[in-house]
Amino acid sequence: MTQDTETTRRARWRVTLDAHGAEHGVHLRLGDDHGALFTEDGETLLVTFEMAETIRDEGQGGLPYGLQIAGRDGCSQLCLYSETDGFFRAQEVFDYFDGLIDEGFFDEFDRVVFYGCGPCGYAAAAFSVAAPFSTSVLLRPLATLDPARTEWESRYPEMRRTDFTSRYGYAPDMLEAAESAFVIYNPDFARDAMHASLFEAPNIHKLRTRWLSNKLDTELDDMGVLEPLLRAALRGKLTPAGFARLWRDRHRHGPWLRRLVTGLDAAERPWLTGIAARAALARFDWPRLRNAHEAAKAALREEGRSLPEPLKRKEAAE
Structure with a gap:
C-alpha cells in the first residue's frame, strides 16, 4: 500500500469516527497521531486504549473493540487510539486527560474500567490515575521504558529516549488509587514477566496464562474469554476466582x-x-x-x- 493510499484510508476512517461521534457522543483528534472517541450511553464507562491500525483492520465497521463490548451492556465507552507505538506519551493526550479531570468527567460515572494490551496496557494503567477507584484490566502491560528501571528491556528502541518519569509516567504507581487492577500475562515470556513483577500492590491481582502466544488479546478473544472478562469488570464482578473459571476454556482451545x-x-x-x-x-x-x-x-x-x-x-x- 502506497503512502498516499494509506493517508486516504486514514482520512476516510476518521470521517467515519467523526460521523459516529456526532451522532452518539464526540470524536476529537488529538494531534496527528492520536484521537478520542466517546460514545455516551449508561452510567458505567469502559475506557480502552487501542491501535488505530487494528481498529481499521479488525474493528466492526471501523469502530473500536471496546465499543462492541460496552454497547452490548448498555455502557458508555471512551476509546483512545494511536497511529504509532508511542505508548500514548504525547502532550496532546496529557492535555486531554487533564481536561477530563478538570471537568469532572469521570465523576459522572458509577463505575469506570480501563483496558489495554501491551503498550496500550501501559497507557490504560498510567491514565487510570485520572479516575480514582476505577478497575483496570491489563494484558501483558509494560510498567515503563525508563532505562533506570528496565535496562533489560530491548524492545521498542525508538522509545528509549522518551520521558517515562514525568506525568502519567510509571504505570504501577498510577494504580495506587484504583479499586483493583488485573495484570494478565504469560510468565513464559521473560520480559513480560519482568514487567509484571513491577506491578506490586495489595489492589493488584496477577493472573498467569501459560502456553498462550504474545498476542494475548487475540487468543483470549478467540477463546471466548476476553469479552466475558471485560463484562464482568463492567459489572464490578471480576475476581481472580472468576477469571480462573473463564480460563478453563483453554482446554477447548x-x-x-x-x-x-x-x-x-x-x-x-x-x-x-x-x-x-x-x-x-x-x-x-x-x-x-x-x-x-x-x-x-x-x-x-x-x-x-x-x-x-x-x-x-x-x-x-x-
Missing part, C-alpha cells in the same frame, strides 16, 4: 493444547505428554498430537510404564 503438548514433550515428561495429547486428541485429530501421543507411549514402554486408563465421563465430572 487448539493452539493452547498444541503448545502444552509441545512444551511437555520438549521437557521430556512422557507421562504428562501422553495424558495431555490424549485429552487434546479427543477434540482435535491433528497429526502432531497423534505423533506426540505415540512417542510418549513408546517412551513409557521403554521405562516399563504405561499411561493410566482414561477416566470415564462420569468419573471425570466428579
Whole structure:
C-alpha cells in the first residue's frame, strides 16, 4: 500500500469516527497521531486504549473493540487510539486527560474500567490515575521504558529516549488509587514477566496464562474469554476466582493444547505428554498430537510404564 493510499484510508476512517461521534457522543483528534472517541450511553464507562491500525483492520465497521463490548451492556465507552507505538506519551493526550479531570468527567460515572494490551496496557494503567477507584484490566502491560528501571528491556528502541518519569509516567504507581487492577500475562515470556513483577500492590491481582502466544488479546478473544472478562469488570464482578473459571476454556482451545503438548514433550515428561495429547486428541485429530501421543507411549514402554486408563465421563465430572 502506497503512502498516499494509506493517508486516504486514514482520512476516510476518521470521517467515519467523526460521523459516529456526532451522532452518539464526540470524536476529537488529538494531534496527528492520536484521537478520542466517546460514545455516551449508561452510567458505567469502559475506557480502552487501542491501535488505530487494528481498529481499521479488525474493528466492526471501523469502530473500536471496546465499543462492541460496552454497547452490548448498555455502557458508555471512551476509546483512545494511536497511529504509532508511542505508548500514548504525547502532550496532546496529557492535555486531554487533564481536561477530563478538570471537568469532572469521570465523576459522572458509577463505575469506570480501563483496558489495554501491551503498550496500550501501559497507557490504560498510567491514565487510570485520572479516575480514582476505577478497575483496570491489563494484558501483558509494560510498567515503563525508563532505562533506570528496565535496562533489560530491548524492545521498542525508538522509545528509549522518551520521558517515562514525568506525568502519567510509571504505570504501577498510577494504580495506587484504583479499586483493583488485573495484570494478565504469560510468565513464559521473560520480559513480560519482568514487567509484571513491577506491578506490586495489595489492589493488584496477577493472573498467569501459560502456553498462550504474545498476542494475548487475540487468543483470549478467540477463546471466548476476553469479552466475558471485560463484562464482568463492567459489572464490578471480576475476581481472580472468576477469571480462573473463564480460563478453563483453554482446554477447548487448539493452539493452547498444541503448545502444552509441545512444551511437555520438549521437557521430556512422557507421562504428562501422553495424558495431555490424549485429552487434546479427543477434540482435535491433528497429526502432531497423534505423533506426540505415540512417542510418549513408546517412551513409557521403554521405562516399563504405561499411561493410566482414561477416566470415564462420569468419573471425570466428579
